Every structure is written in C-alpha cells, then in structure tokens.
Amino acid sequence: MLSPVSFELGAGQVLGIAGANGAGKSTLLRLIYRFHKPSAGSVRLDGRDIWRMSARQTARTVAAVLQEQPTDFALTVREIVALGRLPHGTGFSGADLRDEQAIETALARMELSAFSGRLFGTLSGGERQRVMVARALAQEPRLLVLDEPTNHLDIRHQLEVAELIANLDITVVTSLHDLNLAGRVCDRILLLHRGEAVAFGPPEAVLTQAPLEKAFSVRARLEQLSHSDAPHLTFHL
Incomplete structure (x- = not known):
C-alpha cells in the first residue's frame, strides 16, 4: 500500500527512489510509467495528467526498463x-x-x-x-523509468549502468538498492518506508543518519574513507 506521496522533479534531473523491500518503490514506479492508475491524486508530466493522455502519447514520452527481462x-x-x-x-x-x-x-x-x-x-x-x-x-x-537497473549485475556492469544514468540528457526516475551509488548519480532522492515518504531532497540532505535509520531499521553511519572521497555509508544492526 502506497500512501499519498508528492514531489516534483525538474527536467533532466535524476531521481533515485530508495527504501527497504516492500517500501513501495515498484508500486510508485508503476504509477509513473502508467501501469497502475492512482486511486487518488495524479501523475503529471509538463503539467499534464498522464491518464488524460492516450496510451500512445504516454509511450512516446515515458519509457520503462523493468527488473526481469525475458x-x-x-x-x-x-x-x-x-x-x-x-x-x-x-x-x-x-x-x-x-x-x-x-x-x-x-x-x-x-x-x-x-x-x-x-x-x-x-x-x-x-x-x-x-x-x-x-x-x-x-x-x-522525455522520461526514463528504471526499476532496479543494477539488480543481478556484476560490479563492472553496475558501474556501466551508473555511468549511463549520470550521462543521460533526459529525466530519469530509478529505484536503487545501493545507496552509495544513488548518492553518486542522483540529483534527488526519495526515501520510502512502508509506503510513506521519509525524506525527499538532494543526496546530502536525505542520506543522513536519522532518515536512513527510520527507513531501514538499522544503525547508519557516514564514513570518510579519505580526504578526497565522498562520505561512504555503512549500516549496522
């Protein structure tokens, strides 16, 4: 069950949706790429409700890549x-x-x-x-939706996908398990917990101790591995 979630994403930005299993990530993505119709509220692209557009119009504007491929x-x-x-x-x-x-x-x-x-x-x-x-x-x-694009990939291919996401010149919404990767490639992160939004904003504001501990029910810590590296997230039970 996904509770009401509201956010805006600028053109060309990358949004990472994160949270524990069952948090509502895939449900939210299905709403965005017009697989599920919302029971309340709307999904708007350039101000237009995608359910007031034809299926073909939406498909010309929104593309989705799902986890499991035949x-x-x-x-x-x-x-x-x-x-x-x-x-x-x-x-x-x-x-x-x-x-x-x-x-x-x-x-x-x-x-x-x-x-x-x-x-x-x-x-x-x-x-x-x-x-x-x-x-x-x-x-x-104009909008690309990626559902766990690094799932089941080895490290090399994960890095290739991360580079792809970072270099695309279109708006991207993606669900990601790897929060360190999300912090590198995303302009905004939406953190979900049991269908509710815990935090939304730039990575440096969202990937902090309190929201992460609430979303994942673990202890979170930011570690600076070197003076030149970005902070690295570690988790503990």
Whole structure:
C-alpha cells in the first residue's frame, strides 16, 4: 500500500527512489510509467495528467526498463531495439529515416552496434539489460523509468549502468538498492518506508543518519574513507 506521496522533479534531473523491500518503490514506479492508475491524486508530466493522455502519447514520452527481462525472445538485438519505435507508428517494417537514426543512435549509445544481429537469448544478463535500455532510448522519451537497473549485475556492469544514468540528457526516475551509488548519480532522492515518504531532497540532505535509520531499521553511519572521497555509508544492526 502506497500512501499519498508528492514531489516534483525538474527536467533532466535524476531521481533515485530508495527504501527497504516492500517500501513501495515498484508500486510508485508503476504509477509513473502508467501501469497502475492512482486511486487518488495524479501523475503529471509538463503539467499534464498522464491518464488524460492516450496510451500512445504516454509511450512516446515515458519509457520503462523493468527488473526481469525475458530470455526467450526469438528476435535479434536490432529488432528488439526497433520495438522502441512502435509508439511512433513504426517498428519492424516501414521505418523511415528518423526511425533508422533513432535505432542506430540507441545501439551506438549502449555500445551494441556489433551485437545488432545477435539473438537476444544468447546474451548475458548485463548485455540484455543494455538492449532493453537501448529499446527505451529508441522511443526518444522525455522520461526514463528504471526499476532496479543494477539488480543481478556484476560490479563492472553496475558501474556501466551508473555511468549511463549520470550521462543521460533526459529525466530519469530509478529505484536503487545501493545507496552509495544513488548518492553518486542522483540529483534527488526519495526515501520510502512502508509506503510513506521519509525524506525527499538532494543526496546530502536525505542520506543522513536519522532518515536512513527510520527507513531501514538499522544503525547508519557516514564514513570518510579519505580526504578526497565522498562520505561512504555503512549500516549496522
């Protein structure tokens, strides 16, 4: 159950949603990418309620990459990325020059050009994640929603995803378990506990002892590993 949560996010900013399991992170994301309709209140993009927009209009504006990706697609990497053009009226066939450019740009941005002819099911978990992000980028959305994008990835691919999030020039809303990563890549953090907002603001204001201890029911401590490093969070029962 998600209690009323209210916040605003500026264009081009990255919002990290954090909290313990069951805090309401995935529910909030589903509301944002129009999978669930809110029973009260609204989700507004540029002042427009997304439920007053058509599904196609919303899909042209909001793209989502979910945690679990199917592995049995009998499609190539390029064919899956091309699916991102469907909200614009095209896909596998009938693609115009703009579609081709959007697909090629998304493949290149995710360093997948050399994989374009590979079957999706033959890829590693990290590679599949990159393909799904490329598909979302091919939609040319103004808002990208990422549900635990580093889940099940090794350290190298976690760092690659972190770099991607930090360098995207669109608005991003993502749920993250790794609070140190959230502190590095997010402009704003929303901390949830049992469906309620504990804190919202810049990382340096939210990732502090009191809100973290309330959200996770642990003792939190900021440690300065060196004079040049940002503070590192540690947790204790």
